[in-house]
Amino acid sequence: MPIRPENRFFYPIDWVQLSQVVRFERAKGCCEGCGRPHGQLVCHLGDGRWWDNAAQVWRSGKGRKLKLAPPETLPADTPRYTTRVYLACAHLDHDPGNNAPSNLKALCQRCHILHDREEHQRQRWFTYRLRKAAGDLFLGPYPFRYL
Known part of the structure; x- marks a missing residue:
C-alpha cells in the first residue's frame, strides 16, 4: 500500500526491505489473516468466503475450511467475483514508528481494510x-x- 508523502517521515529508511521480509519470508507470500496467496486471482463470494485453489476448498474470511461445493457446482445465480490478491505489511497498533516484528503482519487488501476500519x-x-x-x-x- 503506498505511503502518503506526509507520513513518509515516520517510516524507516529500510521499510521496503522490512516489508518484504514480513510478507514473503515470514508469511511465505500468504495473508496472515485469511491465508490468501499473494499475486493470485482468487474467486470469492463477496462476503469473505473464497476458493482456495491449492487445497480445493472454500475458506471463510478468517481462513477456516468450509463445507461448500466447488465454484462450478454452485447455482448460476450465486454472485462470484475474482480479485487479484496483494499483500501489504500492516502495523497492528497503527503506529508507523513501531516496527517490531510482533507489531507487523502481512495482510491482503480485505484483511488490511478490516483491520484499519x-x-x-x-x-x-x-x-x-x-x-x-x-x-x-x-x-x-x-x-x-x-x-
Missing part, C-alpha cells in the same frame, strides 16, 4: 469536521450538499 472512520470524522470548520470560517454556513 476504526482508524479510517476516525480520519473520515476528522476530515468532515475540518471541512465544516473551514466553511464556517471563510464562507459562513457550510452548504449541506458538501457534507
Whole structure:
C-alpha cells in the first residue's frame, strides 16, 4: 500500500526491505489473516468466503475450511467475483514508528481494510469536521450538499 508523502517521515529508511521480509519470508507470500496467496486471482463470494485453489476448498474470511461445493457446482445465480490478491505489511497498533516484528503482519487488501476500519472512520470524522470548520470560517454556513 503506498505511503502518503506526509507520513513518509515516520517510516524507516529500510521499510521496503522490512516489508518484504514480513510478507514473503515470514508469511511465505500468504495473508496472515485469511491465508490468501499473494499475486493470485482468487474467486470469492463477496462476503469473505473464497476458493482456495491449492487445497480445493472454500475458506471463510478468517481462513477456516468450509463445507461448500466447488465454484462450478454452485447455482448460476450465486454472485462470484475474482480479485487479484496483494499483500501489504500492516502495523497492528497503527503506529508507523513501531516496527517490531510482533507489531507487523502481512495482510491482503480485505484483511488490511478490516483491520484499519476504526482508524479510517476516525480520519473520515476528522476530515468532515475540518471541512465544516473551514466553511464556517471563510464562507459562513457550510452548504449541506458538501457534507
